[in-house]
Structures are given as structure tokens and as C-alpha cells.
Amino acid sequence: MxxxxxxxxxxxxxxxxxxxxxxxxxxxxxxxxxxxxxxxxxxxxxxxxxxxxxxxxxxxxxxxxxxxxxxxxxxxxxxxxxxxxxxxxxxxxxxxxxxxxxxxKNKFAKIESNMGENCIIADNATIHDSVIIGDNCIIMDNVVLMPNTILGNNVVVKPNSVIGSDGFQVKIIDGKRKVVPHVGGVLISDNVEIGASVCIDKGLFGEFTKINKNTKIDNHVHLAHSVSIGEDCIITAGTIIAGYTVVGDSVWIAPNSTINQVLSIGSNSFICSGTVVTASISNNVQILGAPGRVIGWVCKCRSKLIFENGHARCNSCNIDYKLENKEVLVVS
Structure with missing residues (x-):
């Protein structure tokens, strides 16, 4: 990887x-x-x-x-x-x-194909050339893995999902408006689970769209080109994340949320159902609405944090926090 x-x-x-x-x-x-x-x-x-x-x-x-x-x-x-x-x-x-x-002129690189051990791949799944699949992966019915897709170990992809298709970048080429072919890839780390009917676009200019280890993605999610998702995230049904946005670790994104392009979502944040995120947010933020607004702060365990005089303790896991310049910091 x-x-x-x-x-x-x-x-x-x-x-x-x-x-x-x-x-x-x-x-x-x-x-x-x-x-x-x-x-x-x-x-x-x-x-x-x-x-x-x-x-x-x-x-x-x-x-x-x-x-x-x-x-x-x-x-x-x-x-x-x-x-x-x-x-x-x-x-x-x-x-x-x-x-x-x-x-x-075929100048853009493609990866070399490789298949791991102990994988279960449906007969009607489509695995293109230039795809790497790690050990113990499960690829279900009608999944499509496009070129320059890399799956780590223990990855599950549920039915009808498409990984590594071109994203939506429309530009004038040779005098005509066209969707730009993408030359990057998708890199999915170990122990990631991808729900049914998910679309994950490949990176635009050679970079990888990245899903880091232990992240779980629900059904009907769209991740646009060159997005990066951190470790241990939960991305629920109907979520749309636009291009080049970076999501930190342990972020929970509730159903039908939309995150605009080229944003940064801080680790441990909680994005409530139906939220439209139009600006970057820091760590441990709880955000709600359209456009999204900060309504509070949360612990990594999802418990709400109540700050008094700039300090808070999680009632569930007893982690101490301090609030400095609207940034939540763990007290060591």
C-alpha cells in the first residue's frame, strides 16, 4: 500500500x-x-x-x-x-x-495487476486490468473495479458499486466541452467496507482518491475525484463528498450530508443528517444545517462535550479537553 x-x-x-x-x-x-x-x-x-x-x-x-x-x-x-x-x-x-x-500519446502510468489470496469474487463482478486486490477481499455481485484501483487486505465491496470511474471535470478540449479523462487511481486500505451502489471516482491528475484503514461506507455514497478519507470513519447513506476534500480520522457523517469541494474536515467531527458543509471545520466539531453551522463539540466516542471555563471531560471515556481559539485539544 x-x-x-x-x-x-x-x-x-x-x-x-x-x-x-x-x-x-x-x-x-x-x-x-x-x-x-x-x-x-x-x-x-x-x-x-x-x-x-x-x-x-x-x-x-x-x-x-x-x-x-x-x-x-x-x-x-x-x-x-x-x-x-x-x-x-x-x-x-x-x-x-x-x-x-x-x-x-499514452504517457500516463498504469499499475500492474495483482490478485491476493483467499478472495471471494462474484462471477458477474468486473475486474479490469491494472487492478490490485489484497488478501481476503470480498467482491460482490456487479461490482466494477476500474483500472488503477488498489484494494488492501480484508476489503469488502457490496453489490453494484463502481470504484475508479472518471470523475466529473468538464472543460473545453479541442473546441468542445468534454468530461476530462482521469489518470489517477483509487487506493483503499485494509479493513475498509464499502456498501452497495457506491461510486468512488479516481484521482484526476495522477493522485489517488484514498480511503484509509477501518473506514466503513454505507450504501448510495458518492466520493468525487481526489477525495481523501481518514481512518476509522463512518460515512452513512446518501453522503456526497466533492472533489479534493480531505476528511480526517474518526469522522462520522450522518445520512444525506453533502460536503463541498476542496475543504478540510477535522478528525473526530460529527456531521449531522442533511448537513451541507460549505467551509472547512476543525477537530471534534458537531455541525448541522444548510449551510452547516457549528452547534457544539464532541468526543472521539461521539459523546457531547460541555465546556466550562475552556475545559471539558467526556462523561463516557473520561478524556479531558480544552478549548483554545475555537480549537478542541486533548489535555495530556
Whole structure:
């Protein structure tokens, strides 16, 4: 389970500039992956991204991302110590033209298939190439495991679930609005259970959508591309988690909740039924409503915490907490 992200075969920034008849400035760079400014990666210096405003240029400069597609109009604002592709069309459109070219050239990596021991797989399940399944897994009727899906040991996937399909990223490619093919994967750790009719999309740009160990997912849940779910979480029926959101450990998400994209959900939090989460929340928060609002704090065991003078003790497990700047901390 050491796989972290999938890289493409390298292409130089100068090669891209020559292929598309664009100008590049700065040092030449070897590109191994695509990504936006939010993409989680350990290879930022080998990544190419795009920006379309001075505001985003300032944000880009605060990252270590290796190369960036920008419009010609920003040329005089670019720092000398970074690498850029200068284009005369919308940078986003240019970015996806490069991405589409690399797709057509089969530059994106796929994992090698492997099947563990003592697995039970339904005859009508569909297991594509480039899938790894660990030991003692149970794959039930009509499950579909798409390429670049990795299952750890003791994973259960119930009927009609689809793991590793493309997410919903719609962009202009070759002059037409298209759903962008995804080149990442799904990484499901040990002892995860996935209910019936669940859809877990693969990562967009080479990253994995991740479900960490001991998490249990109910029926009819949708996890969008590049989401990360922590350990020991409970995700109940009807939950939708949008792209690039990170959920901490031991989070309980009650039925029919929706969590917007690119958010952080603190560990040990409790999201009440029907909540629409529109902003990141810290650890041990209880949140309710649409849009969600903080209504209190909870222990890891789900018992409600009552703070007096900034301190609380869980009546169920006797853990002591303190509240500092609206952050719940365990008292050691």
C-alpha cells in the first residue's frame, strides 16, 4: 500500500512549446504530472499547472510547482526565477490541450495487476486490468473495479458499486466541452467496507482518491475525484463528498450530508443528517444545517462535550479537553 501517486513518462517544457508553437521562459523543466494549484502531490517541482490572473500568479509564486501556463498579457509580471509557457488563448484551454496530447500519446502510468489470496469474487463482478486486490477481499455481485484501483487486505465491496470511474471535470478540449479523462487511481486500505451502489471516482491528475484503514461506507455514497478519507470513519447513506476534500480520522457523517469541494474536515467531527458543509471545520466539531453551522463539540466516542471555563471531560471515556481559539485539544 505504498503507492502514492501515478506519474507520466517525462516531457520537457521546451518540447511542449515546440509542439504547440508557444513561447516558454525560464529554465527548461522535465514534466511528470499535471495539476491545479490545489492538487496534492509530492512532485510539485515536476508538475505543470495554469493560472489566468495576477491574483493567481501571486498564489502560484508561493508554491513549488515547477511550470505554469499563462497568457501572454502577463509576461511583464512574471518572476525571472520560474518557468512559464506563454500562450495567446485561455491558459486553462491550453493546459487541457497539452493534457489531451499526453493522453493520446499514452504517457500516463498504469499499475500492474495483482490478485491476493483467499478472495471471494462474484462471477458477474468486473475486474479490469491494472487492478490490485489484497488478501481476503470480498467482491460482490456487479461490482466494477476500474483500472488503477488498489484494494488492501480484508476489503469488502457490496453489490453494484463502481470504484475508479472518471470523475466529473468538464472543460473545453479541442473546441468542445468534454468530461476530462482521469489518470489517477483509487487506493483503499485494509479493513475498509464499502456498501452497495457506491461510486468512488479516481484521482484526476495522477493522485489517488484514498480511503484509509477501518473506514466503513454505507450504501448510495458518492466520493468525487481526489477525495481523501481518514481512518476509522463512518460515512452513512446518501453522503456526497466533492472533489479534493480531505476528511480526517474518526469522522462520522450522518445520512444525506453533502460536503463541498476542496475543504478540510477535522478528525473526530460529527456531521449531522442533511448537513451541507460549505467551509472547512476543525477537530471534534458537531455541525448541522444548510449551510452547516457549528452547534457544539464532541468526543472521539461521539459523546457531547460541555465546556466550562475552556475545559471539558467526556462523561463516557473520561478524556479531558480544552478549548483554545475555537480549537478542541486533548489535555495530556
Amino acid at each position: 505504498s503507492q502514492r501517486e501515478l506519474l507520466m513518462s517525462p516531457i520537457l517544457l521546451s518540447e511542449i512549446a515546440e509542439l504547440f508553437h508557444w513561447e516558454f521562459c525560464g529554465s527548461d523543466k522535465e514534466i511528470l504530472k499535471f495539476g491545479n494549484l490545489n492538487s496534492p502531490t509530492e512532485y510539485a517541482e515536476k508538475q505543470i499547472t495554469y493560472i489566468n490572473s495576477i491574483k493567481l500568479l501571486e498564489r502560484y509564486k508561493s508554491t513549488t510547482i515547477g511550470a505554469c501556463v499563462v497568457h501572454n498579457s502577463l509576461k511583464n509580471s512574471l518572476p525571472n526565477d520560474r518557468s512559464f509557457l506563454l500562450v495567446d488563448l485561455e491558459p486553462e484551454v491550453a493546459f487541457y490541450e497539452i493534457f489531451n496530447f499526453c493522453l493520446q
